[in-house]
Amino acid sequence: MSDDTERSVELARTGPSRYRATNVRGTTLEIGDGSTADFTPVELLLVALAGCTAITVDPLVSRRAEATTFEVHTRADKVRDEQGSHLVDIRMTFDVAFPEGEGGEAARALLPDAIRKAEERLCTVSRTLALGATAETQINDV
Known part of the structure; x- marks a missing residue:
């Protein structure tokens, strides 16, 4: 696929069952397993x-x-x-x-x-x- 159709995010582990998603514009979102306030x-x-x-x-x-x-x-x-x-x-x-x-x-x-x-x-x-x-x-x- 070409660059104009591609959509992507990066996901990095920040702790046990916790991750940070980053989009191509640099915005981040915390993700978890439901044991914290983070979105699952x-x-x-x-x-x-x-x-x-x-x-x-x-x-x-x-x-x-x-x-x-x-x-x-x-x-x-x-x-x-x-x-x-x-x-x-x-x-x-x-x-x-x-x-x-x-x-x-x-x-x-x-x-x-x-x-x-x-x-x-x-x-x-x-x-x-x-x-x-x-x-x-x-x-x-x-």
């Missing part, structure tokens, strides 16, 4: 899903009217079964309010279609989850 990898997956969908939907509806409230609540159940550990019953709930008036009505009417388009075509995270992408692993002995 599963929580970050839920953030990625909600964030990608919101970032995709927001510009589409805000052309009609700026939301006065725009919150996404994402939840899932973590299970372990014959397929191993995974999430089931993933649900995103959008709490969105628009101002009264023609623009607000237009944005409110567009919201369901914008969310559907994000989930089915535009949001990279939801599309990747739906398509079941595989990840290659490489081990370097440093």
Whole structure:
């Protein structure tokens, strides 16, 4: 893939079951196993899903009217079964309010279609989850 399509982060161990993720812009995020306040990898997956969908939907509806409230609540159940550990019953709930008036009505009417388009075509995270992408692993002995 070319540099304009590549997305990457670096992850470095900072302690037992604690890591620091760094993006190409230098922003860091602490990750842990749930025994501290740090985000867990599963929580970050839920953030990625909600964030990608919101970032995709927001510009589409805000052309009609700026939301006065725009919150996404994402939840899932973590299970372990014959397929191993995974999430089931993933649900995103959008709490969105628009101002009264023609623009607000237009944005409110567009919201369901914008969310559907994000989930089915535009949001990279939801599309990747739906398509079941595989990840290659490489081990370097440093």
